[in-house]
Amino acid sequence: MSANRAVIVGAGAAGLSVALSLVDRGVHPLILDRAATAGSSWRSRYDRLRLNTSRPFSHLPGRRFAKGTPIFPTRDQMVEYLERHSQNPGITLQLGTGADRIERVPFRHG
Numbered sequence: 130m131s132a133n134r135a136v137i138v139g140a141g142a143a144g145l146s147v148a149l150s151l152v153d154r155g156v157h158p159l160i161l162d163r164a165a166t167a168g169s170s171w172r173s174r175y176d177r178l179r180l181n182t183s184r185p186f187s188h189l190p191g192r193r194f195a196k197g198t199p200i201f202p203t204r205d206q207m208v209e210y211l212e213r214h215s216q217n218p219g220i221t222l223q224l225g226t227g228a229d230r231i232e233r234v235p236f237r238h239g
Contacts, residue, residue, distance in 0.1 A: 133155060133156050133157060134156065134157055134158070134159065135151055135156050135157075135158045135159070136158070136159050136160075136161065137158050137159070137160045137161070138160075138161050138162075138228045138231070139160070139161075139162055140160045140161075140162035140164070140166075140167040140168065140169070140211075140215055140222060140224065141162075141167075141168055141169070141170055141171075141211070142168070142189070142211060144160055144162070145160070145167065145168075145189055145211060145214055145215055146189050146190055148160055148217075148220050149189050149190050149191065149192060149214060149217060149220075150190045152217060152218075152219035152220060153190065153191060157219050157220075157221070158219075158220055158221070159221045159223060160215070160220060160221070160222050160223065161223050161226045161227070161228050162222075162223075162224050162225075162226065163225065163226065163227035163228075164224060164225075165224055165225055166212070166224065167211050167212055167215035167222060167224070168207065168208055168211030168212060168215070171204055171207045171208045171211065172204075172208055174204050175204070176204065177203075177204075178203070178204040179199075179201040179202065179203055179204070180201050180202045180203075180207060181201070183200050183201060184198055184199075184200055184201070184202055187202075189210075189214055192214055194206075194210060195210075198210075
């Protein structure tokens with residue numbers, strides 16, 4: 130893997146946050162997730178769930194919520210938000226893929 134690539138395990142909010150931060154720095158991440166969709170944990174929650182931290186403190190890096198989103202987004206708004214940003218150019222999303230082991234590979238210049 131070249132120096133401008135990274136692998137992230139998990140396509141939830143944390144994994145997408147890291148991936149988007151890397152894209153903003155010229156790195157092209159591959160996100161692996163065993164689920165069939167990005168943000169899958171949000172999809173399985175109860176209908177009336179809302180984010181318990183306000184949107185100004187909970188958005189993905191540099192990607193604010195759409196205008197008109199309530200201060201505490203609903204479950205469905207979070208699902209849509211995460212899904213939309215999982216399709217960001219520069220991110221490769223590989224769903225239905227688990228990670229059994231992670232090994233450190235020494236970095237080589239040039």
